[in-house]
Amino acid sequence: MDTQFEETSRAEAGGNTPSGHDNFLFIGELAKLTATDPKTIRFYERAELLSPPRHGRFRTYLASDVRRLKNVLLLRKLGVPIAQIRQMFDMIGGDADILSSDKAEAMLRQHLEALQGKQAELSHQIEQTSSALHKLVA
Numbered sequence: 001m002d003t004q005f006e007e008t009s010r011a012e013a014g015g016n017t018p019s020g021h022d023n024f025l026f027i028g029e030l031a032k033l034t035a036t037d038p039k040t041i042r043f044y045e046r047a048e049l050l051s052p053p054r055h056g057r058f059r060t061y062l063a064s065d066v067r068r069l070k071n072v073l074l075l076r077k078l079g080v081p082i083a084q085i086r087q088m089f090d091m092i093g094g095d096a097d098i099l100s101s102d103k104a105e106a107m108l109r110q111h112l113e114a115l116q117g118k119q120a121e122l123s124h125q126i127e128q129t130s131s132a133l134h135k136l137v138a
Contacts, residue, residue, distance in 0.1 A: 024060035024061060025061045026058060030069065034069055036073065049082065079115060
């Protein structure tokens with residue numbers, strides 16, 4: 001978003017100073033702040049992990065949305081499925097410190113066990129495939 005359009009948009013949305021003073025961010029600002037593509041942010045909105053308020057025709061993001069997006073990004077980096085992230089948010093809230101919650105810890109332990117199970121399965125499949133290839137080559 002170019003600066004002139006952004007300032008016009010901000011004025012239309014009811015703000016006329018840079019972000020920190022308005023208490024909200026536009027999607028481009030949130031994307032920069034979290035090093036995330038705006039398309040990714042919109043994807044998480046469609047997945048109902050974010051639901052920003054609007055100022056006129058513009059989505060605006062509050063500090064709680066920033067924390068929530070950071071939680072989503074962290075959990076996705078850990079491989080947590082979107083449905084499970086929704087469950088976590090329903091149980092503990094999305095803008096809380098996700099890693100300090102006992103409920104989140106329990107869910108992450110379950111996720112780790114599932115990952116370890118997949119890892120064991122993949123290791124077995126690798127061994128089986130390697131064995132099959134050795135038989136083909138021999």
